Amino acid sequence: MTTTKENIVSVFNVEEVRKDFPILSKKVYGKPLVYLDNAATSQKPQSVIDTIDRYYTELNSNIHRGVHFLSQAATNEYENSRVKIKNFINAVSHKEIIFVRGATEGVNLVANSYGRKNIKEGDEIIISTMEHHSNIVPWQMLCEEKNAKLRVIPINDDGEIIIDEFKKLINEKTKFISVVHISNSLGTVNPVKEIIEIAHSHNIPILIDGAQAIHHVKVDVQELDCDFYVFSGHKIYGPTGIGVLYGKEKLLEEMPPFMGGGDMIASVTFEKTTYNELPYKFEAGTPNIEGTIGLGAAIDYFSSIGIDKISAYEKELLVYATEKLKTINGLTIIGNAKNKSGVLSFVLDGVHPHDIGTILDYEGVAVRTGHHCTQPVMKRYNIPATARASFAFYNTKEEIDILEKAIYKVIEVFK
Amino acid sequence: MSTELRELYQQVILDHNKSPRNFKKLEDANLFAEGFNPLCGDHFDIYVKLEDNIIKDVSFMGQGCAISKSSASIMTSIVKGKTLEEAETLFQKFHELVTGQIKAADVEEMGKLAVFEGVQDFPARVKCASLAWHTLHSALKEENAKVTTE
Structure with missing residues (x-):
């Protein structure tokens, strides 16, 4: 040994x-x-703990629109985290990084926003047998609402997705695919690049659930070419209650907001509301500021190794x-x-x-x-x-x- | 092994886990309930033959950890022949036992059930020990519903 x-x-x-x-x-x-x-x-790590501590002892204030010193400082740190994450997963733009509570909320956002707009009666959504409940239930709820159908890729005895069966499931009714990158119960690393290529050869958008992958393997969203990628901060040595939805800018632009409220608007009258630009369109309400800044510190720590x-x-x-x-x-x-x-x-x-x-x-x-x-x-x-x-x-x-x-x-x- | 663990995994419990009593489907049961712990996947069916307010026969099927399985096994041995009211009183006492609320004097009266006293040191396992009891309670109330301990 x-x-x-x-x-x-x-x-x-x-x-x-x-x-x-x-x-x-x-x-x-x-x-x-x-x-x-x-x-x-x-x-x-201590650096994440210290960053959260420092946020509350030195920076605490609400972000965006604040004219005072603290608000601007906190806004800078918050947005700086977005840039760190953009670089970490090699997204094209910071507009493609949406802060959410975790991978679960990321999937729910896509199912509710992209899904409800684009999935129609009789359409099909494909997931795999090894999905976490968080990548099953949101799609099931959508299918129930739209009278669409959930199709499931089988796995072999070793716990691997059967690619040939996946190909057979795809047809003209398939409108979305959502697959886990690394299985949380089996440890399987799925060939997501190949799965994404197959999806795209049929012009079907695909979400990759990276909750168990982001801290174990290199994730480059441009190289993968996935349409959406979700992960949770607390799995990559950051705080709980913060996560990331990556989406291609073009898709996110076309999607309606998930939640309404402050920060996600450009202007509001009782007659009409104009939505804010990306990524803020999807970040209603005061966000998890400490979590976001803490996640930035976690990414720094992780990258330093x-x-x-x-x-x-x-x-x-x-x-x-x-x-x-x-x-x-x-x-x-x-x-x-x-x-x-x-x-x-x-x-x-x-x-x-x-x-x-x-x-x-x-x-x-x-x-x-x-x-x-x-x-x-x-x-x-x-x-x-x-x-x-x-x-x-x-x-x-x-x-x-x-x-x-x-x-x-x-x-x-x-x- | 630590004292607490030895208290939890007593020989009686391990024995009932290995060879559960009344572990079968009761063909002439007139009461039935299904108990489920969604958190861990434990799942038991309880069959009861109730006549003139007396539990003539009782059995169980399903799967779970050593604590939940032995609890179901010992429970079925103990409530057989008891009246509805006696079984309900035992259910209450058992709950007090595994949650540590029971009076020391009462523990001795629990008979074979006293082996579950060690569960009170393992709050995460209280649900395991009480799943079969909750299910029996539901069967006796003719709720015939799915019971969960979550």
Whole structure:
């Protein structure tokens, strides 16, 4: 193991980055915290915490239209975050970056605005079997309202989208496609570039749900050529309650507002309201200012380490964990895609995942147990739930060893 | 293993989890309810044969964690032969037991159910322990509805 460890250390110093996350030195039940629930939410580096603290101690005021010093300073920081995100995902313009509460709101915005305008009775929308409920329910609601049909791409036993089946689902009635980039319960990295190309070869717009991808793989929206991309700030080491909807400017221009209120208007009379320009048309009301600025700080932090190093290190962690867990008798890994990232879902013979979770917790190991808001995936594998360990670049091989030992404790209790 | 964990996963609970009692569909049941915890996917069907206000027979089917399954198993063994009112009183007492509101003196009267006392140290697992009871409660009320513990 020493050689492998040295290899990692040569490109990435995990002990150094761990110091940036104060919560990682916490103990639970007297044991060091082993935080392996990163797919649910990531921990926050000190720089993000400090930025939010600084916002409230030095900058707090409402943004836009303020003539006073604080309002202008806060507006600058808020808009500066937008530019950081635009650069981070390589959007063409800052107008394409809409701040929302999270990936869920991003999907809902597109379903309500683009969807309600363009989806008609008898039309079809395609999603995949491995979608999070947040990329199922908004489309289902739209289909119900419009009397349209939701079509679902099947996945194979390894947890990969069956591309040929996807192609077969497309027809002249298909009006929208929405697919997850990385599955939160299986870890599958979908071939989104190929999926987007197929969609576009039929002139169908496509949304990519990047909630589990933005912090694991490089996302370049121009290279992908996706029409919409959504992600949540709290998965990429930023605060909760802030997320991003990227949309191509042309599409966003044509879309009606999602919510009405202040900030999204150019002028209001009781007879008629003229909407504000992009991106403000979609940002009604006082936004999550601290969250937006905090997300900007998170992007700065993340970029200072670099996605290439992060991806490579996380890949090594996943391979290490997979090799370890595979050898445990009675343990089955759910999701064995060739291209996986960040997530290791598993079940144990004769032990319900909830019981696994409770016993691991007492060893200081935080994992998630349940259906992970992907009930159709559980149904596909005919299991009620899984235990899921999910990794971040601050996790170590030693922590995976602790996870392994803790799983043996579970087996001991239930033998 | 920690004391709390040992209290939670007592031998009786592990035994009922491995070989649940009354784990079958009751063909001549006249009351039925379906219990569901949408958060974790636990799901139990409870079948009751009620005659002259007495639970003549009771069984369950479905899946869940060790706590919810053993709770369903022990519950069915205990309420068999009880009157409707006795079963309802047990339901209330059980709720007090797993949420830590029960008086120490009352715990002893709980008999086999006392093994679930350890659940009170695990607030996240209270719903697991009480799912079958909520479902039975609903079956006895002839609600025949889907019960959720969320």
